[in-house]
Amino acid sequence: MIARPNEPMALHTTWHLGGAADWFLQPETVGQWFDWCRDHPVEGPLLVIGRGSNILVRDGGVAGTVLSTKQWKGLTVQADGRVRAEAGVAVASLSRAALDKGLTGIEFLVGIPGSVGGAIRMNAGAHGGEIGPLVTEVVTCDRHGKRKVWRGDEIQWRYRHSSIPEDQIVVEVALELRPGEGGAIRSKMAAIIERRNATQPLHRLNAGSVFRNPDGDYAARLIEAAGLKGAKVGGAQVDPMHANFITHEGDASAADVERLIAMVQEQVHARFGVTLVREVQIVGRPA
Ligand SMILES: Cc1cc2nc3c(=O)[nH]c(=O)nc-3n(C[C@H](O)[C@H](O)[C@H](O)COP(=O)(O)OP(=O)(O)OC[C@H]3O[C@@H](n4cnc5c(N)ncnc54)[C@H](O)[C@@H]3O)c2cc1C
Structure with missing residues (x-):
């Protein structure tokens, strides 16, 4: 069982972004998790993660405990x-x-x-x-x-x-x-x-589609039509290959990604009156 303080969440997300979790738990088995709950009830906020392929963890990390299910492989x-x-x-x-x-x-x-x-x-x-x-x-x-x-x-x-x-x-x-x-x-x-x-830009750090497709349309089409393909905030970029991906090459912060998400939402709304809803979950505290 891994149980350690101050675990960098960048190690556990496909964007390789995110500050430290106060506590990080990674039980080896489901049984070990049940034993742990009985002996050490988790107090305070609890965030469960799998492969971190659909979350943006902010640069200030996560208050409370992150539970990783990665070893539960039955x-x-x-x-x-x-x-x-x-x-x-x-x-x-x-x-x-x-x-x-x-x-x-x-x-x-x-x-x-x-x-x-x-x-x-x-x-x-x-x-x-x-x-x-x-x-x-x-x-x-x-x-x-x-x-x-x-x-x-x-x-x-x-x-x-x-x-x-x-x-x-x-x-x-x-x-x-x-x-x-x-x-x-x-x-x-x-x-x-x-x-x-x-x-898909699988050679660049990403978390898949950032926005849900609105009814009857595609988020990528709207973002591209708004002229945002390739747009950047800091190291984060609306991917030149797939406009519904935000990618970077190791040089972005989570704040860059979050600002770029907001910019895309604002500009697509201003241009087409469509509110893009995030698919990616944003968690944690700002730096
Ligand atoms: C290159 C790429 C391509 C992708 N393509 C697709 C696609 O085609 N279709 C698609 O749907 N998604 C896609 N995704 C997004 C993502 O892979 C999926 O949403 C995936 O199911 C998330 O799993 P995860 O383990 O990474 O979840 P995480 O990112 O770790 O967590 C996502 C959410 O699920 C919660 N969660 C995780 N595990 C548990 C658990 N055991 N119990 C309760 N809550 C839990 C977390 O708290 C969080 O809210 C893609 C991502 C990438 C990077």
């Missing part, structure tokens, strides 16, 4: 389509494990660099698919280790949002997939990877 995939995955499993690994068993339905997860817990919280999706409708059960717990089991159909799954309450930590998930044809599944995944490599 995964069983049965040939009949039943899958159980702990929250820290990378969704891309889940997608590949399904391929190994000839199961279809989650090919779209292959290029998403998040964890199962983050994907459930965000109802991650791509290429017309979303994880929510495939979920049969979610096991959560609160900060005291009190477990709760949710049926998949008890949870409301909306675009990049699930109704799981904020105080619940996703611990484990059950999914139901369908048997498919290995060659077709493999080709679909390869096509997704190829498309992402061609359209």
Whole structure:
């Protein structure tokens, strides 16, 4: 179990940004987390993170405790389509494990660099698919280790949002997939990877799409049409390849990214009257 003070959050986010968390916990197993909750109840604010691929942590770090699920890697995939995955499993690994068993339905997860817990919280999706409708059960717990089991159909799954309450930590998930044809599944995944490599700036530090797509339109199209592709604040840039990504090369602060987000929102609103809603979560305290 890692339990240490003043952990730089830049080590735990795909933007490589963010000041230190007052306390950082990374239990090796789910069982270890339940034991810890019983013996050392977490006081004060608690932030759960998976792979940090959808969060901007401010430069002043995080007050209270950050819990990382990264080591919770239990995964069983049965040939009949039943899958159980702990929250820290990378969704891309889940997608590949399904391929190994000839199961279809989650090919779209292959290029998403998040964890199962983050994907459930965000109802991650791509290429017309979303994880929510495939979920049969979610096991959560609160900060005291009190477990709760949710049926998949008890949870409301909306675009990049699930109704799981904020105080619940996703611990484990059950999914139901369908048997498919290995060659077709493999080709679909390869096509997704190829498309992402061609359209996303994966060589620069990023957190995926910054804004949700507004109804009937694309955030990237609006940002580009507002003339903002390539716009910069400090080291942060509206990516020249994909306008809904904000990227940097190690020279930005979280404040640069946050200011650029606000600038994009203001200018797109001024130009088109559309309010871009953030997909990326902003957490922590300013420097
Ligand atoms: C290159 C790139 C491409 C991407 N493409 C896509 C895409 O196509 N589709 C898509 O939907 N997303 C995409 N994303 C965004 C991101 O990968 C997903 O939202 C992912 O599901 C987030 O998982 P995470 O583990 O990184 O979550 P984090 O960023 O660690 O956390 C995100 C949110 O989930 C909460 N959370 C995390 N784990 C738990 C848990 N166990 N219990 C409760 N709450 C939790 C956090 O508190 C936070 O609010 C992309 C990101 C990148 C960098």
